[in-house]
Amino acid sequence: MAKPGRNMFEHRRNSPLPGGTTRKPVRRIRPAQALGLALDGRRAYLRFMNFLRNMSPVRAYRDLRVFLAGRERYELGFLVAAMLVTGFFVYAFAKDSYFAPAYKPNIIYVEQWPATRTDAEIRAQQKIDAVTKAKRLAEQKAREDEVRAGFKKMDDRMTSWGL
Incomplete structure (x- = not known):
């Protein structure tokens, strides 16, 4: 039980950690390190570049085939319908964003x-x-x-x- 007049969690802050230290050292991380950026030219520039190593069009095609093979016929119909509706809206926004060229007067x-x-x-x-x-x-x-x-x-x- 905590002693009267003290915070009930204060004894945890002051208790020694393994190794005889009372406080855990805080490691400061620079912003470049936090983003995975290299600090000098000898190390890899991005540590997440290995993520792209596992990408392959063949694997993606196989994965798509396995996914579609496990679906019912009506689910594929709804998939096509959803793609058509989405495609229509993308087309409509692209077409709507067209602006006629500015008028240039024909001076005679x-x-x-x-x-x-x-x-x-x-x-x-x-x-x-x-x-x-x-x-x-x-x-x-x-x-x-x-x-x-x-x-x-x-x-x-x-x-x-x-x-």
């Missing part, structure tokens, strides 16, 4: 012409510009034809399905 610079320009000068410049204008119109028509062909293909496919 206009040439400044003097007010004293003659009709002959205007016609000469129009002949020069007609070549680039025809090229731009041909490119635009080609893009429109490509889009129109894609829509026609989809329309033909839907018609063949009866829609």
